[in-house]
Amino acid sequence: MYKIMLVDDDYPVIELLSETIKWDELELNLIGTHENGVSAWEQAQEEMPDILITDIGMPKMNGLELITRIREVKPDIRIVILSCHNEFQFAQQAMRLNVQDYLLKDSLNPEDLVQLLRRFKTGLDEVSQAGWEQSRMKYLYSETRELRKEQYIKNFIHQPLLSPQEWKKEASEYGLFADCEFCLPVITYLEDYRRIKYRFLSEQTLNFAVINVINEVLNSLETRVLHVKYNFKTSFLLFTYKPTLKTNIYDEVFLNLEAIQATLLKVLKIRFSFITGHGCATPESLKISLNDMLGCEKQRFYLEPGEITKIQAIAVSGLQQNIFDYYDQASSELREVFLGKNSDKAREVTEKWVSLIQTEMYAPENVKDWMLKLLLDLKLKLHSLQSIKPSYSADSLHKEIVDMDTLSELRLWLSEHLEFVATVNGPGTSKRAEVMEACRYVSLRLNVRISLDEVADHLHLNASYFSRLFKKESGITFIEYVTRLKMERAKELLDQTNYTVGGICELLGYDNQSYFIKTFKTHAGVTPVEYRG
Known part of the structure; x- marks a missing residue:
């Protein structure tokens, strides 16, 4: 059977x-x-x-x-x-x-x-059993070929190129530099990796889905393109072309990248950004271009989500003020948010400092060090206050900040972090560690469906006990709390993005759009469309 x-x-x-x-x-x-x-x-x-x-x-x-x-x-x-x-x-x-x-x-x-x-x-x-074995072998061959292609390009990038002509012969297997053709490399970046990996649960599953969708799009293009994964966040698209006066390869590649981007967003609900390199006539020039793109961390840091642009050198003004010169002012403003005296100001404070960073284009490592020092110093200052117990550790903060590749991701993370701390430590909120951790757990997972049983399991508590504890400490039920946070996030998305109501419904983990609209109206008094007005 x-x-x-x-x-x-x-x-x-x-x-x-x-x-x-x-x-x-x-x-x-x-x-x-x-x-x-x-x-x-x-x-x-x-x-x-x-x-x-x-x-x-x-x-x-x-x-x-x-x-x-x-x-x-x-x-x-x-x-x-x-x-x-x-x-x-x-x-x-x-x-x-x-x-x-x-x-x-x-x-x-x-x-x-x-x-x-x-x-x-x-x-x-x-x-038949033979048919099953054939299907299995086909999948294993495809997976092995992807890994072999990835290692081949990594060796090309990071090891000395001893014989360009010999490399060209080997590269012909992948359709590169054949018949006097040129190659235009593009580096691709997965946006919001910190959230995406939780949605797919494993990097392998995410990688499998992305490769399948990208290869499907590439097969439909007239331009020949080789997709090569570099790591779980980054990959390369190598466009093969012959230079002509009639065709601008950069315009053609831009249109192809838009098609890839749109499909990934529609099918997998993930967003990619792209930086194109320079057209390469030889393996030597391709090797230089690929290394240049891997080294453009600063341009990557200041990319907007979904941006498609060309590689460029970012100049730094000699008159630029050190970001640490603003430390005391930023520390004072953030401390007010942490104290809960003006929790609504969290987003405003975040936008102010992010705007300054965007304008001055400080080195990414300096921005991250500055941000980490601010939050850790505030943790020490507030630790003595009984009503303020920041739940984050130095190690967790450092890991989270280091893993962020862009200023836009850092902006969102900082705003959510400050709003969470201000909310948890505000008047009338619980001082119980379990309730605080439950609130934090919810705030980091507003994009998925969250159940009381799931959070109770996370806290290693009986579900009925956790339900009573949460209601006693917060004054509302756990489900009411989750709904409140999701609806507030829905307002932000309606205010700050062009996502459709259906798209926002999905981004917040709701399966039924009608139910989402009804819930929003109950919370806000108007429908999402009326709210956006």
């Missing part, structure tokens, strides 16, 4: 399907029902299903991430998605993951699923 797994955080759906469908008559073995992707993935590693029926939006690991992981191990698995989502992009992404069907819960008839399962079983009966 073929094994089948059912995954959905909507328990009535699990109950309906598990009890209504006569699995034995279909000669199918329902090996497990799960309410989140993590639980399903744990079982799949022990007992891999032949058919997977899964929801998309679930806590801990969503359905698309679960599909990606399982397909890495079992490429020929049959998959059905059950979801409240009816937007095209979700169906489109499901098709890219080779999902066989996509059914909406609102109109689901169990008999339709039964007919689909019968077709699956017939198809599985027709697939």
Whole structure:
């Protein structure tokens, strides 16, 4: 009998399907029902299903991430998605993951699923073990080729180029420098990596998804392009072309980068920025260009999210004031935010200093050192106040700041950090460490669905006890608190971005747009569209 797994955080759906469908008559073995992707993935590693029926939006690991992981191990698995989502992009992404069907819960008839399962079983009966092995070998070959390509380019960048002609011959395998062609390199940057990696749960899953989507876009372009991963945040696109007077290669590459960028944002909800190098006629010039792009940390630091630009040398004025000259003033303003005397000012203070940094374009390492010193000194000053107990450590702060690649990411992080501290330490808030940690946990995960059980597990507390504790200490229920923070974040996104209401709904982890709009109206008194006005 073929094994089948059912995954959905909507328990009535699990109950309906598990009890209504006569699995034995279909000669199918329902090996497990799960309410989140993590639980399903744990079982799949022990007992891999032949058919997977899964929801998309679930806590801990969503359905698309679960599909990606399982397909890495079992490429020929049959998959059905059950979801409240009816937007095209979700169906489109499901098709890219080779999902066989996509059914909406609102109109689901169990008999339709039964007919689909019968077709699956017939198809599985027709697939021989040899076919499975062939599919598995094809995937392993593709994965090995990506790793070999990555190592090949890294060796080219970082090791001496002893024989350019010999390297050109080897590079022909990847279509580089053939028939007197030139190469225009582009370096790509994954934005907001700190948040994205939590959404995909593993760097491997993220890498797998990005490579698949980029390669799909590249295959549709007229220009020949080689994509090579450098690390989990950075990769290269090597555009091959022949110089002509009729075509401006930079304009053509710009349009192609826009197409890649738009697809990644639409399908995976992730944003990339790009810096283009210079056209290269030889391996020697390509090696120099690639090293130059890896060395342009300062230009990278001041890139806006989604920006596409050319590499440039950033000059520093000899009259530039040292950023540490502003230390005392910034420390005084930030201290007010930490004390909670004027918590609404957190964003204003952040924008003021970020604007100065943007104008003066200080060295990134100096900006990070300045920011780290400010926050650590404030921690020491406030430690003696009983009502102020900053929950961050020097090590955690240092790690978070060092990992940030851009000023825009630092701006968002600092604003959220200050607002969180001001909120937690403001009048009437709890001094209990568990409640403070729960608030921090929520503030860092507003982009996903958050359940009381999940946070209770994180705190190693009984869910009922945590619920009562949170209500007693904060004066509101945990769910009310989560909703309040999400709706305040929705206001910020409506004020500061051009995201659609549907896009904001997804960014905040809501599956149902109608429910999101209703919740927003309850909180703000108007719909999101009316609020944006």
